[in-house]
Amino acid sequence: MTKLTKAVIPAAGWGTRLLPATKAIPKEMVPVLDRPAMQWAVEEAAAAGLSDICVVTSRAKSAIEDHFDTAPELEAALERRSKTEALEAVRRTATLAKLHYTRQASALGLGHAVAQAAEHIAGEAFAVLLPDVVMEPSSPLLRELVSAHGRTGASVLALIEVEPEEVSSYGCAAVEPVPGDDSLVRITGIVEKPSPAEAPSRLTVAGRYVLTPAIMEALRRTEPGAGGEIQLTDAIEAVVDSDEPVYGHIFDSGLYDTGTALGLIEANVAFALADPQLGPAVRKMLKEQSARE
Ligand code: UTP
Numbered sequence: 001m002t003k004l005t006k007a008v009i010p011a012a013g014w015g016t017r018l019l020p021a022t023k024a025i026p027k028e029m030v031p032v033l034d035r036p037a038m039q040w041a042v043e044e045a046a047a048a049g050l051s052d053i054c055v056v057t058s059r060a061k062s063a064i065e066d067h068f069d070t071a072p073e074l075e076a077a078l079e080r081r082s083k084t085e086a087l088e089a090v091r092r093t094a095t096l097a098k099l100h101y102t103r104q105a106s107a108l109g110l111g112h113a114v115a116q117a118a119e120h121i122a123g124e125a126f127a128v129l130l131p132d133v134v135m136e137p138s139s140p141l142l143r144e145l146v147s148a149h150g151r152t153g154a155s156v157l158a159l160i161e162v163e164p165e166e167v168s169s170y171g172c173a174a175v176e177p178v179p180g181d182d183s184l185v186r187i188t189g190i191v192e193k194p195s196p197a198e199a200p201s202r203l204t205v206a207g208r209y210v211l212t213p214a215i216m217e218a219l220r221r222t223e224p225g226a227g228g229e230i231q232l233t234d235a236i237e238a239v240v241d242s243d244e245p246v247y248g249h250i251f252d253s254g255l256y257d258t259g260t261a262l263g264l265i266e267a268n269v270a271f272a273l274a275d276p277q278l279g280p281a282v283r284k285m286l287k288e289q290s291a292r293e
Contacts, residue, residue, distance in 0.1 A: 004146050004210065006126040007050040009041055010113035012058035012104035015132075017260050026061045027259060028131040033271040033278075037258050038064055039093060041131040046097045048142040050127050054100045054120040056113045065101060070094045109229025115219040123213045125149060128232070132259035133207030134267050136274075139254035142208055148184055148249055149210040155239060157187065158208040159248040160255060167199040171233035174200035175248055184247040187240055192226040192233035203248065205233065206255055214239050 015027030022030070028038040038055075045053055057064055071090060078087040100120055104113045114128060127142065135141060141158055148156040159173055171192050175185035189200055209232075218235035225231040240246050256267035272282040 003049070004125055004127065004149060005050060005052045006121055006124055007045040007053045008056065008114055008117040008121070008126055008128050009038070009045070009053060009131050010056045010104075010110055010128070011038060011061060011064055011131055012056050012113050012116075013107050013110075015259065018264070024060065026057075026064055028061075029063050029067065030258060030264065032134050032256070032258060032264070032267045033275060034089075035093075036067060037134050038067065038131045039096070040134045040137070041129045042068070042096050042099070043137070044135055044139075044142055045127065045129055047137075048127070048146050050142075050146070051097045052100070053097050054102055054117040056104050056116050057101055058104050058107065065099075068093055068096070068099050109224070109227075109231055111219050111222055111232040111235050112230035114232055115216065115230070118216045118219075121213065121216065125155075125210060125212050128209040128211060130207035132257065134256045134258050135208070136254035136256075136270070139251075141249075141251050141254065144183070144251075145208060145210045145249055148247060152184070152245065152247060153212075154245040154247055155212050155215065155236070156184070156210045156247045156249055157236070158206040159185070159203040159250045160206040160252060161202045161250070162204050164196060164199075164202060167202055167204060168193050168195055170204035170206075171231075171236075172199045172201060173203045173205065173248055175203060178247065184249055187236075187246045187248050190233055190237045190240060190246075192231045203250065206251070207257075211236075212239070212244065214242070214244055218242075 011028040015022035018027050029036040032040060075087060075090060102116050104116045145156045145158060171190055172194050173187045174189040176188055178184045178186050215235055218238040222230050222235045225234045257263035258267050272278045
């Protein structure tokens with residue numbers, strides 16, 4: 001089995017839940033603490049050994065490419081002003097990983113976005129990171145998915161348990177235990193945005209996947225599903241139905257959905273509180289604010 005090195009980061013959606021903030025700025029570039037959500041995802045992938053990254057973008061997303069490029073004029077200005085820390089931070093973004101870009105001509109769904117990376121993936125297994133789902137930097141989740149794929153050779157999805165009323169916002173999995181492996185469950189079925197009555201469990205797909213090349217073939221045959229979009233979940237269901245094993249790795253913390261206003265605020269508060277420099281001041285500010293209320 002070849003070592004996993006490739007990741008796909010789909011970033012071609014509309015980001016409608018954060019409008020108007022995302023009218024001219026990609027939602028993937030909305031900041032969490034001191035860097036855009038997209039940078040947290042690229043750093044997470046690189047830290048898990050996935051340094052060959054295919055970003056799926058679209059029109060009006062050029063800020064993403066600019067962010068991970070060199071910025072000679074800005075760097076020269078920072079150098080002249082001896083702003084060494086800022087200079088280091090700016091230069092670092094261009095060295096995090098090898099980024100490749102491909103376009104999704106129209107936002108036809110997450111599955112369709114992932115399919116645009118098929119040529120780059122070239123028949124290998126790969127990870128998918130949804131960049132609006134920001135993980136705490138200390139989270140071992142992606143490394144654990146990569147390692148589970150190394151053990152099984154199969155697709156492995158990150159699963160998290162949510163409240164019953166939240167299930168219908170996500171892909172939801174039916175699972176069974178894996179004899180002899182407590183860290184994994186076998187996925188026996190998966191459905192996108194089920195009604196509460198249809199939901200097979202409270203385990204939902206959490207924005208991190210390792211997928212085998214079979215998914216690209218399945219995506220080619222996937223028709224539009226929930227919301228009229230070509231759903232990655234439906235292609236995964238086709239792989240499950242083909243009897244190729246698909247596993248889930250259940251985890252319970254460290255994830256922030258920055259694609260909603262509340263999730264974005266929560267991520268910023270959590271990251272700021274954990275920051276050694278900002279933490280104490282932010283804690284004080286939060287206490288003062290809640291006392292004022
Ligand atoms: P989301 O469903 O969270 O993104 O997809 P969205 O559609 O942009 O958000 P809303 O619902 O309108 O607010 C998760 C990731 O998949 C990408 C998005 O850019 C996001 O990073 N995506 C989604 C695509 O690349 N293409 C698509 O057609 C849909």
